[in-house]
Amino acid sequence: MEMINCWLLSPPSKVTGGARGIGEATVRLFAAHGAKVIIADVEDSLGNLVASSLSPHDVTYAHCDVTSEQDIETLVNDAVSSHGKIDVFFSNAGVLGDQSKHKSILDFDADEFEQVMRVNVRGTALGMKHSARAMINGGGGGCIICTASVAGVMGGLGPHAYTASKHAVVGLVKNAACELGRHGIRVNCISPFGVATRMLVTAWRKDDGGGGGDVSEEEVEKTEEFVRGLGNLKGVTLRARDIAEAVVFLSSDESRYISGHNLVVDGGVTTFKNFVNL
Numbered sequence: 001m002e003m004i005n006c007w008l009l010s011p012p013s014k015v016t017g018g019a020r021g022i023g024e025a026t027v028r029l030f031a032a033h034g035a036k037v038i039i040a041d042v043e044d045s046l047g048n049l050v051a052s053s054l055s056p057h058d059v060t061y062a063h064c065d066v067t068s069e070q071d072i073e074t075l076v077n078d079a080v081s082s083h084g085k086i087d088v089f090f091s092n093a094g095v096l097g098d099q100s101k102h103k104s105i106l107d108f109d110a111d112e113f114e115q116v117m118r119v120n121v122r123g124t125a126l127g128m129k130h131s132a133r134a135m136i137n138g139g140g141g142g143c144i145i146c147t148a149s150v151a152g153v154m155g156g157l158g159p160h161a162y163t164a165s166k167h168a169v170v171g172l173v174k175n176a177a178c179e180l181g182r183h184g185i186r187v188n189c190i191s192p193f194g195v196a197t198r199m200l201v202t203a204w205r206k207d208d209g210g211g212g213g214d215v216s217e218e219e220v221e222k223t224e225e226f227v228r229g230l231g232n233l234k235g236v237t238l239r240a241r242d243i244a245e246a247v248v249f250l251s252s253d254e255s256r257y258i259s260g261h262n263l264v265v266d267g268g269v270t271t272f273k274n275f276v277n278l
Helices: 021-032 044-053 069-083 110-137 160-183 198-207 217-230 240-251
Strands: 012-016 036-041 059-063 088-091 142-147 185-192 262-265
Touching: 012 021, 021 036, 021 044, 021 088, 021 240, 036 044, 036 069, 044 059, 059 069, 069 110, 088 110, 088 240, 110 142, 110 160, 110 185, 142 160, 142 240, 160 185, 160 262, 185 240, 198 217, 240 262
Parallel strands: 012 036, 012 088, 036 059, 088 142, 142 185, 185 262
Antiparallel strands: none
């Protein structure tokens, strides 16, 4: 059953990392619900392409490096100037880091660790800071949603730096929710299982000795097949649209009393460890 409500007809929303994958799917779904959306990313050509493809919806693109506080502050200020307020901020930008199967903690790379933390944690914190300020200055209310990961719920599901960063995002969300609740601002995160986005497909390609670049439909299908094999919920393929639906739910009045929550979208993977066949 598809349920379409009218709770997203007007709120101005911002999506960081909105040019590809989960971010792009979320932008498209917000736009379909009538929201005014600003895509923020560093991939200018892709971001502009997504925005133009959604005409005549009110979707625009702005260049933004989430590790730059000046970029984040400018993004928020421009959004308020254009739309008067910000109701939804979706902090989705992130990097995976070295996905090598053989990347041991014994070979810890401090520079790589710092880069992953800069994007995934610093970027998330800066987005929270400036979007929350704008929401408070606008009279309070609104919601902030961050992309975490199943790697932030349990160990063994990602590289060390990525796993540490996503655990940090979950903790940051819970702490910010405690503080910002007094202003009527809800803060939540979403932890997806494997989605065959370009980031995941190219990471696994490099793991097998390949390079970066665009991904083929065949590679996407193979990645989806592999993830389905790892999953617990059979007969369903997790796609970016599923994560976008979760973001829209957390942005809506249907979730108006949900804050400080990590919505795990994993088909039950993180709830079990199979020792026997039940």
